[in-house]
Amino acid sequence: MHIIESRxxxxxxxxxVFLKRHSLPMPDGSRNYDEKDLNLGMNLxxxxxxxxxxxxxxxxxxxxxxxxxxxxxxxxxxxDPFAKTRAMINMKQNPPDLAEFKNYIEVSNKGxxxxxxxxxxxxxxxxxxxxxxxxxxxxxxxGDKYYTLNYYLSDEKVEVKEINTVNSGRTAxxxxxxxxxxxxxxLLTHCPGMSLRTEDYYKPEDLRCGNKITIYGRECLIFECxxxxx
Numbered sequence: 001m002h003i004i005e006s007r008x009x010x011x012x013x014x015x016x017v018f019l020k021r022h023s024l025p026m027p028d029g030s031r032n033y034d035e036k037d038l039n040l041g042m043n044l045x046x047x048x049x050x051x052x053x054x055x056x057x058x059x060x061x062x063x064x065x066x067x068x069x070x071x072x073x074x075x076x077x078x079x080d081p082f083a084k085t086r087a088m089i090n091m092k093q094n095p096p097d098l099a100e101f102k103n104y105i106e107v108s109n110k111g112x113x114x115x116x117x118x119x120x121x122x123x124x125x126x127x128x129x130x131x132x133x134x135x136x137x138x139x140x141x142x143g144d145k146y147y148t149l150n151y152y153l154s155d156e157k158v159e160v161k162e163i164n165t166v167n168s169g170r171t172a173x174x175x176x177x178x179x180x181x182x183x184x185x186x187l188l189t190h191c192p193g194m195s196l197r198t199e200d201y202y203k204p205e206d207l208r209c210g211n212k213i214t215i216y217g218r219e220c221l222i223f224e225c226x227x228x229x230x
Contacts, residue, residue: 001022002017005018010086041072124153126154130151157180159179
């Protein structure tokens with residue numbers, strides 16, 4: 001067995017490896033634990049310290065099913081009052097509007113700025129969801145207009161390109177929407193950043209074939225996607 005404690009920033013207690021990998025004896029010392037002694041919803045005694053097994057991953061559940069053992073259902077983790085208290089303290093010390101101003105001052109003074117989107121970029125770089133969408137334009141010179149919607153998983157931004165047809169009689173307008181985050185209900189202000197309200201942006205789970213999305217007042221139907229997206 002090998003037990004690792006997740007590290008929490010500024011917790012004030014040592015964390016990391018709790019138990020190095022070795023055969024763990026049972027409390028009575030009769031024998032060592034094996035896989036058949038473990039199950040969800042049970043207490044595990046580790047050298048006098050009692051752990052509660054609350055959940056497992058899909059591979060573990062499949063393994064136990066293959067050997068004829070049905071695991072119990074998962075349990076909820078207990079509430080952590082420290083995490084809630086820490087979040088309230090951070091909110092009072094750095095309100096959203098003040099934190100944005102501090103970042104601006106730090107960058108203007110040639111200081112570093114934490115890249116919070118680096119992990120998403122490294123995990124999802126060049127991974128793009130591509131959908132075919134239709135906008136039924138009811139204006140005087142409108143009609144059915146077809147576009148390709150690309151959703152970039154690395155930064156959750158969207159771009160919409162028009163599919164031009166030969167002899168359509170329309171002026172070529174290649175980009176309906178430049179690459180940016182697409183809000184479901186955009187907050188329109190006189191200057192960017194004036195509103196402290198948070199916008200709800202489109203996520204991959206919102207983009208499904210048959211659903212309709214609104215692109216700044218244009219209601220578009222998603223009718224197809226490519227094989228990678230599917």
